[in-house]
Amino acid sequence: MSLPPFEYLAPGSTAELAGLLAAHRERCRILAGGTDLVNWMAEKIYRPDYVIDLRKLPLAAITYEKGRGLTIGAAATIESLERSPVIREFYYALVQAAGQIGSPQIRAMATIGGNCCNASPCADMPPPLITLEARVALTSARGSREVPLEEFITGNRQTAIAPDEFLECVRVPDPWPHSACRYSPFGLRAAQEIDIASVAVNVALDPATGLFAKARIAMGAVAPFAMRALKAEASLVGNAPSGETIDQAALVCSRECRPIDDLRASASYRRHIVGVLARRMLRDAVAAITS
Ligand SMILES: Cc1cc2nc3c(=O)[nH]c(=O)nc-3n(C[C@H](O)[C@H](O)[C@H](O)COP(=O)(O)OP(=O)(O)OC[C@H]3O[C@@H](n4cnc5c(N)ncnc54)[C@H](O)[C@@H]3O)c2cc1C
Structure with a gap:
């Protein structure tokens, strides 16, 4: 694997980093772990004149x-x-x-x-x-x-x-009171896999009524970027965390996502998986709050 030529820069402070970015702008790329950048450079998709390494900076706390x-x-x-x-x-x-x-x-x-x-x-x-x-x-x-x-x-x-x-x-921000968050990806293998769909949920229950007080759901790999399932979120708030409510929200998630067909999965399979993951994650989150 060969990389296009570049000058390696390793600033010792964030002020120096900001100065280098201001000076080189589109001609530079930041290097953090390099697990994406090096591949993009090897494929000649990125050809920066300057690569600016973050490793000397106190940015890992x-x-x-x-x-x-x-x-x-x-x-x-x-x-x-x-x-x-x-x-x-x-x-x-x-x-x-x-x-x-x-x-x-x-x-x-x-x-x-x-x-x-x-x-x-x-x-x-x-x-x-x-x-x-x-x-x-x-x-x-x-x-x-x-x-x-x-x-x-x-x-x-x-x-x-x-x-x-x-x-x-x-x-x-601080976690919502009486809340739990859960995430699950789904791929065709257990490791080193590109997700075909993923779902994250964060829900809060009202301690007085036991009803959903707040809900956020985000879906990955089923749109050009991670997207909120706004209609599914709205279907939860104010309702009891019953199997019926959760099943309905999961169905709405599978309708709201915008997947494509590609080599790894069809759009309809991705929609199905989103529904399955949303149901599981919502049940897990509710169980974590109520147990
Ligand atoms: C074998 C393999 C398996 C992988 N599996 C997964 C996986 O399962 N899930 C997953 O999500 N990803 C996966 N990845 C992708 C990759 O590891 C992640 O996206 C990783 O978090 C990228 O972080 P990095 O520090 O290596 O970024 P880098 O490669 O250093 O940078 C990535 C991009 O972000 C820019 N950048 C980095 N830090 C900053 C900053 N602080 N400010 C501005 N720009 C910045 C860089 O300039 C570059 O454009 C995989 C990659 C490989 C090679």
Whole structure:
């Protein structure tokens, strides 16, 4: 595998990184774990003049503070998410997603920032992050801004990031009271597989009435980017978490998604799988709250 020629840059501070991005803009690419970028460069899809490595920067911390929520540095590896006790306790769907990515070797290199910025329709982290109302912090020499992840990913491998910006961290608010989140992908093999569909759910029950108080559902690999199942979410809120309500919401999910036929699965099979996953994840989430 040969890569096109490039100059390797390794800034020692985020201010230096911002300066390099401002200077080189479209002529550079950020290197985090390299598990996507190196392949794109080997296939000559990207031919950056400059590759800017994040590894010397303090961007890998995972912190949680009640009231402020979770902050995941862009360079935090998928493995570190999977092993984080606080993520396991409060944001279990993220552990489920991280544990499904690639292989142990890939998870040791791949980062959350790379997974969001690569913006593959089949990426595993965006669906659960979207149900958890995650926002991304985008920084440049001009300053910082925060964007909801569901607005950041705008299409198949397209994002709202500007050429002089880098993704600094992902912020996730505190979990809703009386809530649980769950995620499941489905592929044709157990590992090293590209999902043919995935579903993430985050639901809260009203402790007084036992009815669904809040619901977010996101579906992966069945549209150009992870999409919310807005009608299915609305069908849950205000209703009892019964098998009937959940079955109806799962059916709505399978109608709302926008899959395509391709080599790995037909659109109709993907719709069927979305319904199955949505039913399972909603049941699991409700059981986690009520047990
Ligand atoms: C064998 C294999 C299996 C895989 N399996 C899965 C899987 O099951 N599920 C899944 O979701 N993905 C999978 N992937 C894809 C990949 O591992 C993930 O998308 C990974 O999270 C990318 O992170 P990275 O740090 O390696 O990104 P990189 O390859 O370093 O970067 C990816 C893109 O994001 C940009 N970028 C990275 N960080 C930043 C930042 N902080 N700010 C701005 N831009 C940035 C880069 O410039 C590049 O365009 C697999 C890849 C391989 C090779």
